[in-house]
Amino acid sequence: MEHIVSVENLSKDYETGFWKKKKVRALDGLSLSVSEGQIFGFLGGNGAGKTTTIKLLMRLLYPTEGSASILGQPIDSVSMHRQIGYCPENPYFYDYLTPVELFDYFGRLFDLDASKRKAKTGELLTKVGLEERDWKKQLRKFSKGMLQRVGLAQSLINEPRIVFLDEPMSGLDPIGRREIRELIAELPSKGTAVFMSTHILSDAEALCDEVAILSRGKLAAAGKLHDLLAESNDQPRFEIVVAGADAAKLRISIPNATEIEQRSGDTLVIANRDSDIEGILRAARDAGGSLISINPIRRSLEDLFVAQTKTD
Amino acid sequence: MTEPLSAGNPFKRVLAIAGNTFREAIRDRVLYNLVVFVLLIVACAILLGELTNGQEARTIVNIGLNALLIFGTFIAIFVGVGLVSKEIEKRTVFNIFSKPVGRGEFVTGKFLGLCLTLLVNTFVMGLGVSLALIYVNNSSLALSIWPAIFLIFFELMITTAVAIMFSSFSTPALSALLTFFVFIIGHLSSSLRDLASGLSSRMASLFLETVYFLLPNLALFSFRTEAANELVPTASMLGYAVLYSTFYCVVLLTIAIIIFSRRNFK
Numbered sequence: 001m002e003h004i005v006s007v008e009n010l011s012k013d014y015e016t017g018f019w020k021k022k023k024v025r026a027l028d029g030l031s032l033s034v035s036e037g038q039i040f041g042f043l044g045g046n047g048a049g050k051t052t053t054i055k056l057l058m059r060l061l062y063p064t065e066g067s068a069s070i071l072g073q074p075i076d077s078v079s080m081h082r083q084i085g086y087c088p089e090n091p092y093f094y095d096y097l098t099p100v101e102l103f104d105y106f107g108r109l110f111d112l113d114a115s116k117r118k119a120k121t122g123e124l125l126t127k128v129g130l131e132e133r134d135w136k137k138q139l140r141k142f143s144k145g146m147l148q149r150v151g152l153a154q155s156l157i158n159e160p161r162i163v164f165l166d167e168p169m170s171g172l173d174p175i176g177r178r179e180i181r182e183l184i185a186e187l188p189s190k191g192t193a194v195f196m197s198t199h200i201l202s203d204a205e206a207l208c209d210e211v212a213i214l215s216r217g218k219l220a221a222a223g224k225l226h227d228l229l230a231e232s233n234d235q236p237r238f239e240i241v242v243a244g245a246d247a248a249k250l251r252i253s254i255p256n257a258t259e260i261e262q263r264s265g266d267t268l269v270i271a272n273r274d275s276d277i278e279g280i281l282r283a284a285r286d287a288g289g290s291l292i293s294i295n296p297i298r299r300s301l302e303d304l305f306v307a308q309t310k311t312d
Numbered sequence: 313m314t315e316p317l318s319a320g321n322p323f324k325r326v327l328a329i330a331g332n333t334f335r336e337a338i339r340d341r342v343l344y345n346l347v348v349f350v351l352l353i354v355a356c357a358i359l360l361g362e363l364t365n366g367q368e369a370r371t372i373v374n375i376g377l378n379a380l381l382i383f384g385t386f387i388a389i390f391v392g393v394g395l396v397s398k399e400i401e402k403r404t405v406f407n408i409f410s411k412p413v414g415r416g417e418f419v420t421g422k423f424l425g426l427c428l429t430l431l432v433n434t435f436v437m438g439l440g441v442s443l444a445l446i447y448v449n450n451s452s453l454a455l456s457i458w459p460a461i462f463l464i465f466f467e468l469m470i471t472t473a474v475a476i477m478f479s480s481f482s483t484p485a486l487s488a489l490l491t492f493f494v495f496i497i498g499h500l501s502s503s504l505r506d507l508a509s510g511l512s513s514r515m516a517s518l519f520l521e522t523v524y525f526l527l528p529n530l531a532l533f534s535f536r537t538e539a540a541n542e543l544v545p546t547a548s549m550l551g552y553a554v555l556y557s558t559f560y561c562v563v564l565l566t567i568a569i570i571i572f573s574r575r576n577f578k
Contacts, residue, residue: 014578055406055577055578058406058409058410059409059410060405060406060409060410060576060577061576061577061578062574062576078412078413078414079320079412080412081410081411081412081413082320082412084410085410086406086407086410086411088403088406088407088410091406091407092402092403092404092406092407093404093407094332094336094404096335096336096339096340097332097335101335105328105331105332106407106411108324108325108327108328108331109325109328109329109408109411109412109413110320110411110412111320111321111324111325154407158411164410
């Protein structure tokens, strides 16, 4: 699969202070690539450098070091921007315009003819669930969620080969989130790759083929979501529930278990290795208990995210 | 993957940005208020004319054209300094620059949009003055003032370009102040040259000469008093003023584009 986005050692310093200017590194030597036809999740906590990266790719900021290319073109190429889309975090638009006027304006910037602009406006506004009666309302009267929908729709007006979405679910209610998630999920099948930054890990887990986790401006982990989770689950842990055994007695007889917890009549024991299971079961039987269940504990993206961002 | 991508038609993008800038200005109620206000001033001029013994027409032209210049200058300065800074502050530039729009195209489009606004504004105000003159039975003056109005518009273009140039690197308030200074000095520039030639200090004289050459000579566009006396500028004067204004705007916008192209939008 070809790389649609390539980032090489990208860094960005911000200058702070008025008199004695101090440099703060917001992004530090980021290298990553995104393949065509996939949904790429760009994860990280607040201030990790996600928005800075997207702004660098959108040529809103100039890098201090490094380079990047989209569709094989350098990021400062104006022509390349004809084939990409972008929805900023908390999108801001001209509030005196209506969605129809906004789409007409943006369509003109992409050189779309009048009939195509009109057709795309109706198609996209319908797709993001904006009711027709709102199409001719000024954007200043829109709620945050409605603006988010307009933002997402406008990013697709040129049928881009890749769309950059900065926190696309921000401001949406649960139904809106589900609708937008479904819309994003179908983009790769229509030839649009997605580069999406998000805080909402369940969305990333449900949508993304590959992820990169950014922590304090540095890349903490990157790869296929499935591989990253499998890697972190190399040594699976197990949750064992026994009935009729006292937790205090088990703590003495099972020194290898990380957690032993009394839970309303039952006792929960966590085994760190599968080889520990037999010893735990024997100890439970010796304490007069009986087995209720054994389940492997699979690490979620949230666990991986917390582990990666904490280690820095 | 690396197939050459077409950059599209930059003129169409500039026109789209200009059109949107014009629409924004028109939807801004301040502009409507100014037009109404100037029409009120013209009405006052008519009343004043009645007090000035047969000088109605001249009074109307004097008050009308000066008001037209002042209001046009206010619009050029206050809307001009906000043209780019407002887009940055409201973060609407994020959407624009992610699209195939060069920063030069953006600045040029914003400039042309405000010029179109000023053209419409100047035309409406000029029409108001002409109608007032027709009202006082001076139809010939109602027509002969238009070359002077044309010159005012080209002066306003320079003021707009100055405002945009300053706003590309400083705050709106400071840009407005600096543009206002340029407007004042620009109208006094011939006096500056006279002053420079009369000074004994070589350094002071050189400084004033430099200021004279760097700042626009806005006196070139001043034909308001003459217009009140039914004089009409020559074609060569009009042609020179148009060329001077165009050249000055191109230089100022080039500076603005160079500075704006280096900006980071945090």
